[in-house]
Amino acid sequence: MAFSAKTEYGLVSLLELAAIHPQGGVLQVAEIASRQGIPDRYLEQMLTSLRRGQILRSIRGPRGGYQLARPPAEIRIADVVICLEGEVASRGTAARQSPEFEVIGGLEGRLEQARQAILEGTSLQDLLDERDQRLQSQVMYFI
Amino acid sequence: MAFSAKTEYGLVSLLELAAIHPQGGVLQVAEIASRQGIPDRYLEQMLTSLRRGQILRSIRGPRGGYQLARPPAEIRIADVVICLEGEVASRGTAARQSPEFEVIGGLEGRLEQARQAILEGTSLQDLLDERDQRLQSQVMYFI
DNA sequence: CGTATTTCCGACTACATCGCTGGGGATGCC
DNA sequence: GGCATCCCCAGCGATGTAGTCGGAAATACG
Numbered sequence: 001m002a003f004s005a006k007t008e009y010g011l012v013s014l015l016e017l018a019a020i021h022p023q024g025g026v027l028q029v030a031e032i033a034s035r036q037g038i039p040d041r042y043l044e045q046m047l048t049s050l051r052r053g054q055i056l057r058s059i060r061g062p063r064g065g066y067q068l069a070r071p072p073a074e075i076r077i078a079d080v081v082i083c084l085e086g087e088v089a090s091r092g093t094a095a096r097q098s099p100e101f102e103v104i105g106g107l108e109g110r111l112e113q114a115r116q117a118i119l120e121g122t123s124l125q126d127l128l129d130e131r132d133q134r135l136q137s138q139v140m141y142f143i
Numbered sequence: 144m145a146f147s148a149k150t151e152y153g154l155v156s157l158l159e160l161a162a163i164h165p166q167g168g169v170l171q172v173a174e175i176a177s178r179q180g181i182p183d184r185y186l187e188q189m190l191t192s193l194r195r196g197q198i199l200r201s202i203r204g205p206r207g208g209y210q211l212a213r214p215p216a217e218i219r220i221a222d223v224v225i226c227l228e229g230e231v232a233s234r235g236t237a238a239r240q241s242p243e244f245e246v247i248g249g250l251e252g253r254l255e256q257a258r259q260a261i262l263e264g265t266s267l268q269d270l271l272d273e274r275d276q277r278l279q280s281q282v283m284y285f286i
Numbered sequence: 287c288g289t290a291t292t293t294c295c296g297a298c299t300a301c302a303t304c305g306c307t308g309g310g311g312a313t314g315c316c
Numbered sequence: 317g318g319c320a321t322c323c324c325c326a327g328c329g330a331t332g333t334a335g336t337c338g339g340a341a342a343t344a345c346g
Contacts, residue, residue: 002251005334011250012243028292036241042335048294061343062291077250086332098179099281100155103274107154107220107265108145114257122250131246138242148305171321185306191323204314205320229303287346294341304331312323 003081009038010046010084011077011127014055018072018128028065046084053083072128078119146224152181153189153227154220154270157198161215161271171208189227196226215271221262 003011013032017025029047033040047066050056055075056066068075095105146154156175160168172190176183190209193199198218199209211218238248 002254003247008244008247011247012239012241015243015246030292036243037239039335041337044293045335051293058293059343060291060293060341063344064292064342066293096155096180098155099274099277100158100179101151102277103158103270104146104151104154106273107261107270111145111258111261114261115254118250118254118257127246127250130249131242134242134245173321182306184308187322188306188324194322201322202314203312203320203322206315207313207321209322289345291344292342295339297337299336300334302331302333305329307328308326310324313321315320316318 004085006046006086007081007084009036009043010050010080012036012038013043013047013066014050014068014072014075014080014124015127015131017056017066017068018075018124019131021068021072024067026059026065026067031065049083050080053079055080055083068124072124075124076120077122077124077127078116080124081119147228149189149229150224150227152179152186153193153223155179155181156186156190156209157193157211157215157218157223157267158270158274160199160209160211161218161267162274164211164215167210169202169208169210174208192226193223196222198223198226211267215267218267219263220265220267220270221259223267224262 013027013036016032016035017027019025020027029044030040032038033043047056047058051058051066054069057069058064058066095101156170156179159175159178160170162168163170172187173183175181176186190199190201194201194209197212200212201207201209238244
């Protein structure tokens with residue numbers, strides 16, 4: 001798959017939080033985990049990463065949980081992915097020094113750029129809209 | 144990096160072979176490996192994959208080696224990558240059944256599609272041209 | 287104040303994959 | 317026959333991924 005489990009789990013959690021954001025909504029790890037069928041002790045780590053990356057805020061203690069640090073429209077998926085995909089450290093691994101390797105490196109650059117363009121052009125709000133639309137047509141189908 | 148070492152090694156080998164294709168050129172594993180600084184016993188496996196994928200032909204015995212199975216313009220990079228990236232089997236790993244996971248799956252689909260579009264729109268000839276251009280400007284720089 | 291609830295932090299394990307090495311066989315030119 | 321070359325597959329160490337766990341810190345609530 002294109003995303004690691006870490007990234008997928010983080011993104012669905014953000015979607016859950018975005019859905020209730022207008023109410024300043026807060027959700028707990030265990031809540032999200034059980035709703036989505038994710039191991040909660042694992043999800044914990046993703047949410048911690050997102051907090052460190054300023055994408056979430058956390059509230060400790062009873063009735064605590066997580067909430068978005070800013071409105072969904074201002075959260076770019078690119079930032080979320082960077083935050084979750086561990087460190088991008090040494091992404092540009094010293095390619096071999098031959099014209100052939102350089103050409104391949106160029107192609108890789110173009111691929112990466114295309115991916116980045118999509119991720120930067122998509123906000124959490126966009127995904128939320130997509131979800132709502134999907135939910136809507138599910139209801140239609142039901143009738 | 145966007146490509147695994149396998150894929151990179153395979154692609155540079157194809158570039159080497161493409162460069163001498165007009166002469167119906169044949170190169171041996173050891174030859175390519177030493178030119179590009181790749182472990183030869185490893186490269187062997189990639190070239191074997193490419194042969195199985197009908198992208199290369201092999202000639203056994205002394206003075207043997209590998210050659211392109213068809214002209215570089217007719218070799219799509221997408222096919223090469225599929226051939227080298229192991230089996231694409233179970234690429235659509237059973238995503239969780241929740242609207243949120245489905246939305247993420249949709250995004251992943253768009254990413255994959257963008258990547259595929261580039262890879263399908265690029266032929267070995269395209270990369271060869273790029274290499275030659277790079278070589279050309281290197282000479283200019285030299286003067 | 288004490289306790290329960292929740293996040294926080296870091297270590298640990300099991301498993302798969304990746305990059306690479308090696309042994310020995312098949313093929314075919316000389 | 318002998319040597320060069322491809323062919324097949326087995327194994328190995330390092331790394332990363334997905335997940336588990338123990339316990340410490342914060343804090344609401346009675």
